Amino acid sequence: MRFEGKTVIVTGASAGMGYRIALDFANEGATVIAVARRKERLEELAKEAENLTGKILPYAGDVTTKEMAEGMIDYAVEQGGKLDILVNNAGIMDEFKPLTEMTDELWDKVMSVNLDGPVKAMRKALEVMLEQETGGNIVNIASIGGICGARAGAAYTASKHAMVGISKNTAFMYANNGIRCNVICPGGIETEIMSTQSDLSQFGLGRAMAGLDTSIPAGKTEDISSIVLLIASDEGKFINGSTIVVDGGVSCN
Ligand SMILES: NC(=O)c1ccc[n+]([C@@H]2O[C@H](COP(=O)([O-])OP(=O)(O)OC[C@H]3O[C@@H](n4cnc5c(N)ncnc54)[C@H](OP(=O)(O)O)[C@@H]3O)[C@@H](O)[C@H]2O)c1
Structure with a gap:
């Protein structure tokens, strides 16, 4: 029971990796604030966790707004008395759009969810974590698109590279304050994410797939969740500022 008494926020908890991460924390005793826009999905998740040692509390809304990014942290502190772990x-x-096909709207949309929202949440979380004696832990989810330029469109690649940078900077700045910050870069994982893409750039997709070893199977949500929990636990206490690639070897070629 690695997370008994811990308060954890998981954003994007209504589907895919976030859903699994929230359940796994609750299974190990945590109080989990589950954040996403689809309230009914969060309620299903909370129900699924009813027999676990910890609990899941839905907090529905759009993480791109300051009100939401700060509100979820206030809510976590209200419910758990502190904030131990933030999982962005x-x-x-971004529909694999290269810059020549990028619109202002798509750029802003991707940046606001993938970068601005997490940064707003980190700023508020750090305020809380610096004040509490127990420090805190931030785990960001980027992508292999955050370590190379080849596997997504321009906005996604830029946003995930920025998440890698901001994670390292945060880790270094607060390394003496009991706060850790790490970033995970998953490869292809079986989730809903591709089904949200309706207007794919054929050029961008073709370039992103070039040279990709498609014989390596996609990972499962638990392959990422287990690493999030390891980093956030005491077993991971010396892991700080790390970029952890979890992709079955896809990015080695
Ligand atoms: N799956 C992959 O192959 C893969 C690979 C590398 C990296 N990643 C990264 O891993 C993370 C999770 O991806 P996934 O594959 O699990 O995706 P997913 O199945 O599509 O789930 C995405 C989650 O993000 C939430 N979300 C999206 N926009 C939001 C907003 N504005 N406000 C609040 N919540 C929002 C969605 O909930 P609502 O729609 O209910 O708001 C959902 O819970 C992402 O950061 C993604 O970039 C995924």
Whole structure:
């Protein structure tokens, strides 16, 4: 029971990796604030966790707003008395659009979910974590698109590279304050994310798939969740500022 008495926020908890991460924390005793826009999905998740040692509390809304990013942290402190772990997982793709096909709207949308929302949440979380004796832990979910330029469109790639940078900077700045910050870069994982993409750039997709070893199977949500929990636990206490690639070897070629 690694997370008994811990308060955890997981964004993007209504589907995919976030759903699994929230359940796994609750299974190990945590009080989990589950954040996403689809309230009914969060309620299903909370129900699924009813027999677990910890609990899941839905907090529905759009993580791109300051009100929501700060509100979820206030709510976590209200419910658990402190905030131990923030998992910035909510994210969207960019239809593999290269810059020549990018619109202002798509750029802003991707940046606001994948970068601005997490940064707003981190700023508020750090305020809380710096004040509490127990420090805190931030785990950001980027992508292999955050370590290379080849596997997504321009906005997604830029947003995930920025998440890698901001995670390292945060880890270094607060390393003496009992606060850790790490970033995970998953490869392809079986979730809903591709089904949210309706207007794919054929050029961008073709370039992103070039040279990709498609014989390596996609991962499962638990392959990412287990690493999030490891990093956030005491077993991971010396992991700080790390970029952890979890992709079955896809990015080695
Ligand atoms: N799946 C992959 O192959 C893969 C690979 C590398 C990295 N990743 C990254 O992993 C993370 C999770 O992806 P996933 O594959 O699990 O995606 P997913 O199945 O599409 O789930 C995305 C989650 O983000 C939430 N979300 C999206 N926009 C939001 C907003 N504005 N406000 C609040 N919540 C929002 C969605 O909930 P609502 O729609 O209910 O708001 C949903 O819970 C993302 O950051 C993604 O970039 C995924």
